[in-house]
Amino acid sequence: MVSILPTDHPADQILSSRHYLPAGDRAPNQTLLPLTAAVNAQDHLVIGGCDVPELVQQFGSPLYILDESTLRTACRQYRQAFKRYYPGEALTVYASKAWSCLAVCAIATQEGLGIDVVSGGELHTALQAGAAAEQIYFHGNNKSLDELQMGLEAGCRIVVDNWYELRSLTQLTAQMNQTATILLRLTPGIECHTHEYIRTGHIDSKFGFDPEQLEPVFAYVSQQSGLRCIGLHAHIGSQIFELQPHQDLGAVMIQWFQQAIRHGLPITELDIGGGLGICYTEADDPPSIEAWVQTVARGIADACAAADLALPRLLCEPGRSLIGSACVTAYTVGSQKTVPGIRDYLAVDGGMSDNPRPITYQSSYRVLAADRMSAALSQTVTLAGKHCESGDVIIPSAALPELEAGAVVVVAATGAYNYSMASNYNRVPRPAAVLVNRGEAQLILRRETLADLVRQDCLPAALNPSKLR
Ligand SMILES: *Cc1c(COP(=O)(O)O)cnc(C)c1O
Secondary structure (H helix, E strand, C coil), X not given: CCCCCCCCXXXXXXXXXXXXXXXXXXXHHHCCCCCCCEECCCCCEEECCEEHHHHHHHHXXXXXXXXXXXXXXXXXXXXXXXXXXXXXXXXXXXXXXXXXXXXXXXXXXXXXXXXXXXXXXXXXXXXXXXXXXXXXXXXXXXXXXXXXXXXXXXXXXXEECCHHHHHHHHHHHHHHCCCEEEEEEECXXXXXXXXXXXXXXXXXXXXXXXXXXXXXXXXXXXXXXXXXXXXXXXXXXXXXXXXXXXXXXXXXXXXXXXXXXXXXXXXXXXXXXXXXXXXXXXXXXXXXXXXXXXXXXXXXXXXXXXXXXXXXXXXXXXXXXXHHHHEEEEXXXXXXXXXXXXXXXXXXXXXXXXXXXXXXXXXXXCEEECCCCCCECCEEEEEECCCCCCCCEEEEEEXXXXXXXXXXXXXXXXXXXXXXXXXCHHXXXXXEEEEEECCEEEEEECCCXXXXXXXXXXXXXXXXXXHHC
């Protein structure tokens, strides 16, 4: 339960922000902070060799700070573990919905990962970042005809989710005189909750074909000359801490795989999805990337051996466990308010617009005093955002030292589903993001300006303020 802490500091003894620093030999998904996190002589948090309060001075606040080395380490751990534990070919595919931007897609591509996209926008970003089309997997349960056409023109793999898409693709490939390379997404009937999972024959999910429908789907696909079905895909959920569900999924998918072969489909790939969890607080205890890959790879290899099957090309699609803990969000402290006998509020200059996870999923986070890392955590506050919404609370009960307005705090593990889910609620500009490594910081997302906020606005002539006057 105390996986992110040094052994001499159990979870109930987090005395200062310093105690959240990574300890021991942990995988990137098992630490709260990026692997390079440290404290300097000024008692400031340092990430990627950069002083965090100085970064805020230079690039403004709030600021996403992405540690290049943690992200690359996570990419490498997936690839190396597949090399070690899977005797066949394997590909790790970055689920870019976790954080889609040019720099992140370029790093994943450089590390030899494929990119999973779920919209024309993410596809465009991956292509612009230099991802090779045959390493791009296009997901989504309602891709538009334009998006399907874009995928076909790019030559990426299309993960077909439903009958509507199958028929649309059949028509499109005929019109375009092209062949689509596809995978079929299936609903495995394995659903993960935080600490349990259930199996049912028919699961209520908006994603994927019902496994009961496999026979007609395979029969249809095998008759379409425009569709080349090379693989099967399933994704069972996210922020999963157990290994068993993925082991079970492998076994189920091997049965489907055999069924597809019986239909004569040219099938070679199994894509087992993503879902490995990370540490948002010291209570989270996910298995390492290596342990997860080992379980998945062994499961598939053993099932193939038992069924006398050639090994498929094995794919997985992590998002959160690649980038979640590689990033922190720095905020500046502003107003504080005491409601006597109830709570103390401490407000920062961001909130639900840059991190919508607490208000959407009641997600837990930890906050650190980035300019007083060794100060005793002497108060419990409600860390509030600046938005006009009572629920805009980042952390309901956060331990911090006494802080003055202007202090810099950092919320940890904000790499996944933060920037990518950010909004302009209250017309708050989205923050900048910097990539840090070896003491250097490079801008990867410019801070939005007020001009950016009205860029798409159109003013009908009669409403022009100069005429109204
Ligand atoms: C969301 C998603 C992923 C990534 O999930 P993580 O929990 O971030 O690893 C992978 N594949 C599919 C199809 C998804 O929808």
